[in-house]
Amino acid sequence: MNTSQRQVAWGILGPGTIAHNFAVGLAETPVAKLLAVGGRTPDRLAAFGERHGVERLYGSYEELVADPDLDVIYIATPHSFHLAHGLLAIEAGKGLMVEKPAGLGAGDVEALVEAARKADVFFMEAYKCRCHPQTERLAELLGEGAIGRLEHIEARNGGMLERDPASRLFDPALGGGGILDIGCYPVTTVRLIAGVAKGLPYAEPVTLEASGEIGPTGVDEIAFAELDFGDGLTASIACALRREIEDTLVLTGSKGTIRLPVPWRPGRNAGPSDARIVIEKDDGVREEWLRDPRQLFAFEAEVATQAILEGLKTPRWPAMTAEESILNARVIDRWRDGMGLPVLSSVRSI
Ligand SMILES: NC(=O)c1ccc[n+]([C@@H]2O[C@H](COP(=O)([O-])OP(=O)(O)OC[C@H]3O[C@@H](n4cnc5c(N)ncnc54)[C@H](OP(=O)(O)O)[C@@H]3O)[C@@H](O)[C@H]2O)c1
Structure with missing residues (x-):
């Protein structure tokens, strides 16, 4: 991390709808910089880069997470990819902020949290209302x-x-x-x-x-x-x-x-x-x-960025801590189960 500038370098993985909102929130956070975006769809990636003035555009998620100048990756793909894309970031040594829900079920979230803990990288589930x-x-x-x-x-x-x-x-x-x-x-x-x-x-x-x-x-x-x-x-x-x-x-x-x-x-x-x-x-x-x-997204961007600058591995309450992400996912599983829906898990790599 380039601490002389006191700015944390962010990468966005999956330039979809909500990633736009998050990019706006990041731009309102002086201690954060959106340095890079990775996307599989060239037109969408180019449009995102232009709209938010992003310096580095990567045509694959693998290239994005390999950028050595990035501190943290914001995962904004559909829920069913959060585990695989989160593990991709963690295995590249990057911290992650993963969109809610962090996984399809509590098992996914446990796996992500455990991988982040073992790799000693930052983990946060993006519940923006908890940061307001x-x-x-x-x-x-x-x-x-x-x-x-x-x-x-x-x-x-x-x-x-x-x-x-x-x-x-x-x-x-x-x-x-x-x-x-x-x-x-x-x-x-x-x-x-x-x-x-x-x-x-x-x-x-x-x-x-x-x-x-x-x-x-x-x-x-x-x-x-x-x-x-x-x-x-x-x-x-x-x-x-x-x-x-x-x-x-x-x-x-x-x-x-x-x-x-x-x-x-x-x-x-x-x-x-x-x-x-x-x-x-x-x-x-x-x-x-x-x-x-x-x-709204500036609050979670700031909470995460400040936590990373302080060397924390998960944000402070009332933001979602890693431990609480697991507990929250267990209640979501109970709700789905009570509706007769299957409790889900994702594949670990794509
Ligand atoms: N915090 C909030 O307020 C909020 C609001 C809405 C959604 N979310 C969360 O954000 C996540 C993304 O939601 P979204 O509405 O932004 O989704 P979206 O507009 O459909 O965008 C999803 C992005 O994921 C990528 N992607 C990778 N594999 C994909 C696949 N197989 N199918 C579809 N997309 C794929 C696509 O990126 P490429 O360009 O690489 O193809 C796309 O840009 C969800 O988990 C959702 O719960 C949060």
């Missing part, structure tokens, strides 16, 4: 007892999409379905909030009861789960590819509620990423605004 300041503020409010004892959490993420069998979202072979794509956000968030309520960084549900609908392409199109964290704390989570369910995060306590009207994507495509927290109690409603001009 609203998560930390939520934890503070709970810790201060702003709504008394936490009793229930409701978290929903989804909407109505065209059923497109050509899209990775509806293709079981590419890890399609709502749970893996967007249900993972409610899972990670309720685990964190339940943990904070118990004075821990995170907590695991004692029971999980799933329901929902599997569509004709074989993926979950609508999924619900009721979670019991013990000690009188429950959560209802939902995700949908094929139903308008309002994006929601509501915490109900013995003395009031906290609501985040935009829980998952404040400033997703462009800044500002302002977030509103609404606290409602018997004596009235109070609003807090967290304002930031940056785009």
Whole structure:
């Protein structure tokens, strides 16, 4: 790493939709530099390079990870390739930030985390909402007892999409379905909030009861789960590819509620990423605004880059730590299993 400039050199593996957002976030992070991109599809690679002013373009993922000037690779391919592409980066001695979900199942995530640990490289799963300041503020409010004892959490993420069998979202072979794509956000968030309520960084549900609908392409199109964290704390989570369910995060306590009207994507495509927290109690409603001009992905880019500059091997809470990525994946597996879906694993090389 070139520490004299105090900039971490990033490579992007897979210049698809979300990689564009991440490149914008990186550009808003002074301690980071997007040095290189690797892609298999020449036109897409060239367009990405031009749009983001990337110096080095590689026509294969193998060439990308071999660039000796790169510190860390952001893996932005479909879920079913995260294990293989993550291992590719690790075997080349690079740190990695892998898009969520880090694997198709907990077994994939365990393998990636273990490989990163053995190679002594950085590992982070890219849960951008965990890096936005609203998560930390939520934890503070709970810790201060702003709504008394936490009793229930409701978290929903989804909407109505065209059923497109050509899209990775509806293709079981590419890890399609709502749970893996967007249900993972409610899972990670309720685990964190339940943990904070118990004075821990995170907590695991004692029971999980799933329901929902599997569509004709074989993926979950609508999924619900009721979670019991013990000690009188429950959560209802939902995700949908094929139903308008309002994006929601509501915490109900013995003395009031906290609501985040935009829980998952404040400033997703462009800044500002302002977030509103609404606290409602018997004596009235109070609003807090967290304002930031940056785009949402800048937060995770900064968290990861700072952690790498400090020599950490995984970011600090409330970002997802490597250990927590495994635990989160286990709950996602339980949700899929409860829906009658197979618990998946990926091939290790492609
Ligand atoms: N954090 C977020 O907010 C967020 C939002 C959306 C998606 N994601 C995650 O990001 C990942 C990518 O999603 P996306 O929507 O950006 O996907 P996408 O637009 O389809 O892009 C995927 C990229 O992966 C590469 N790729 C390699 N092998 C592939 C294969 N066999 N089939 C299809 N693509 C292949 C392609 O790159 P080449 O150019 O090399 O062909 C393509 O550019 C997913 O895991 C998803 O969960 C995260």
